[in-house]
Amino acid sequence: MNIVDRALRNWKLHVLALILTVIAELIGTHSFKLGPASLVMIPLLYSFILGALCGLPMLKLLSREDMFETSSLVGVTFFFLMARYGTLVGPSFWKVVHSAPALILQEFGNIGTVFFGIPIAVMLGLRREAVGAAFSNAREPNIAIIGEKYGMDTPEGIGVMGVYVTGTVFGALFCSFMSSFIASTMSGFFSPQALAMACGTGSASMMSASLAPLVEMWPDLKDELAALASASNMCSGLDGVYMCVFLSLPIAEWLVRVCGVKEAPSRPTGSDSK
């Protein structure tokens, strides 16, 4: 019996997920004023935090085996989200096509990541790890790029995996707070449409978590914002990868040298022997 079979038969996981979902939905959406910013708390944040708390060793609720079994299922849960996101883009399809130039060009925002991230990474004492950590927001396709070019058991590989795991652990929470903060303090400059497109740059759960506060703040634009965020997420999956290979990775390589990291790039094991 493989891990998925064991996970499917592990009723503790499914009952826990159901209980957490019900608790989170009962609490519902709340927003708080924090000085000039407002913080929107949404059910998906509660269910994630409660789920993470269930994993505390002192509770003896979940074993490591349970956690690995759960993670074998997580990929399929996103099928529902992606099906729903597709049906959000469809009805506003022509509006989205009209915004295509903005959707495609905003992928250049990745360069912002590099110019912001590399100097900070080097300042914090990272060396070659900085390239892997700060050339992109480290979603699955970006890991593949680093793995192929440098190998995964190298400083670059450690860097990209570190940010990837940061994303799975803190991504949804952090992106949700960041988006409520930016939307509530800088709505003078940013239109909700531009912010919605920016929501689509991360993983599907980061996108939902950062989109939810926008939908709370502009309920009339709900469908349009969701369509733009989903369309932007689809674009990131396609042209975002090319942007990383041809633009942000070379810039990261150059910038890390400017910042004083002189070590040669790592090479995947086995590539020297050819």
Next chain:
Amino acid sequence: MTYKQMATFLIICAVQILVGNWVGAQHGLTVWGAEGAAASAALLQESIPGLLVLLGIIAGGVFIAHIIPWKGLPAVAYIVTLGCIVTIPGFPGAEQLTAWVSKINFVGLCTPILAYAGLAVGKDIGILKKQGWRIVLVGLFVFVGTFVGSAVIAELVLRAMAH
């Protein structure tokens, strides 16, 4: 994962979504007692067709991924594309499909998904501890950089297009 395992889990997941969506929708209820119970039952009932449509889109997407010989794209890419195509105005039945799926709150859909992600997250804490707080900090800065970078460009392009 085999297709049988996938189907089993999709059904488990569908139940979670149905219950979560139903509990979430109760916040909008303003009637109580027997009338409230009837309204609540109606909420549950009207979300079922939408959920079935989503299951259909998923099945279609997985099927397309299965029959296409080029395996460069994951099934989710076909699922999201199919979901988009069948709801474009003008596609046969698009209005009806859109009306059905609109009963499934898209933010609420994430509640059970993130519950599973949360239950699994404990296994990653060890990796984070090993790699240290500096990479975590860089990661958070990277998320800010990507978000703000994209938002600035999107904003400027949208303004340029408005002119």
